[in-house]
Amino acid sequence: MKVYNTLTRKKEEFIPLEEGKVKMYVCGPTVYSYIHIGNARPYVVFDTVRRYFEYKGYDVTYVQNFTDVDDKIIKRANEEHSTMDAVANKYIEEAFKDADGLNVKRATVHPRVTNEISGIIEMIKTLIDKGYAYEKEGTVYYNTKAFKEYGKLSKKNLDELIAGASERVSLDDLKENPMDFVLWKPFKPGEPKWPSPWGEGRPGWHIECSVMSKKYLGETIDIHAGGEDLIFPHHENEIAQSEAASGKPFAKYWLHNGFITVNNEKMAKSAGNFFTVREIAAEFPYEVIRFFILSGHYRNPINFSRELLIASQNGLERIKNCKENLKYYIENCEVKDIKPEEAAMMDEINGFKLQFEKAMDDDFNTADAITAVYELVKYVNVKLKENVSKPFAESALYTLNLLCSVLGIAEDKAEADGDAKIIEALIAKRAKAKGNKDFAEADRIRGELSDMGVTIKDTRQGTQWSRN
């Protein structure tokens, strides 16, 4: 299977460090507000990557952090006369709600920066000892010039960066050069603080990921992922920190997702043109949002709009209908034994699975993978009209469920439905009315069901129902 590696700017064969295992780290959000649809993209995309690895039989260790100490959280806490912890706790909880809604599996570990301070201090000490960092008046800076390979991920030239930065960034006098970045910042009133060898203070942004990745996954990991805006400086700095500290390669593969745009412009909190997942979820089911995100290749930008969500909703409905139809067919099918001529059809079904895998093997091409699902759906819909056997239908449903589970869409929720009996009774009543050609009564009952949020469909085998 091939993955596009930002480090080499090429698709490469994926070879795990340890056979059968994948260690991946995905940068998580800073929790000062609800997550927005842009945050949702890496959540969904890399969750799907993880699911596919698991589908292929890998044992995946997935780490996604929460940045719970940051200027913006502190600011928010001050505005709300609250504390940084309280704000972070609240939005971590809310982020989980959205992630759960989006059917994003929980990471193996969700570390929080504030629980990792000792590890952070340790790594900073190491960097100072090895000559990659220096302290000035309580601030510890990373010395970018000391790391020869600085710029290797973003393909930037350090000297040019320095030249460019000098023109536009007002130089912080304490830094030895403008591209040096903060590892530890000194305490300021109104901010949280931890004791350290350099005085009380708090960690800079970049060091946390290096520390958490090392702690939970080891010095060298298979995959490090995040949004493409993190390539520089965040991921570049992580490499500088981790590789300088350990003397080993940090991550073998770097995966970056493209942006979600609005009117073809980057959606960002700072630009003010963003939508929270919560807002969209009020109008569309979460799974539609997930499906929408997977409808394009993860490295391409996707333009967000209501029209596209509606299209996604309709497309997803098609897949779900097929599942419902299959389930209903299986329950009511009279042909219990597989027919000889169905062997070839089983092969066809398997062909769609192979098509799906081929797409996913090619750098997680979910758009093509979804096409394989649609083609399976089409095939099944046609065959279902031909009085196929129950085993065939079961096999088709199994495959469809399998592929959907990799994408995390159209999955059956375990629903305990106490109203089922009432609904079935109404449907039976309607069938009776239909039998008597009392269509007015039949329609009245359908309306009643509709008011209950139940949609019905008359099929050859009888009346099917589903909740909206």
Place this chain on the structure above:
RNA sequence: GGCGCCGUGGCCAAGUGGUAAGGCACAGGUCUGCAACACCUCCAUCACCGGAUCAAAUCCGGUCGGCGCCUCCA
């Protein structure tokens, strides 16, 4: 200025050398008491110009247009 991405039907989106997948929407039709579902049919020469090739949406050069990173940001 440096680095990088993109431009495929009304909309979305694969395809990166061998003659345009798929979905949504639209239109017509089949099925059906109606509706819904489903099925069938219909719908593009790939921004533009030039080049190498038997052959290009796919390679090379150029033009135009859109976007991103270089500053907190998924």
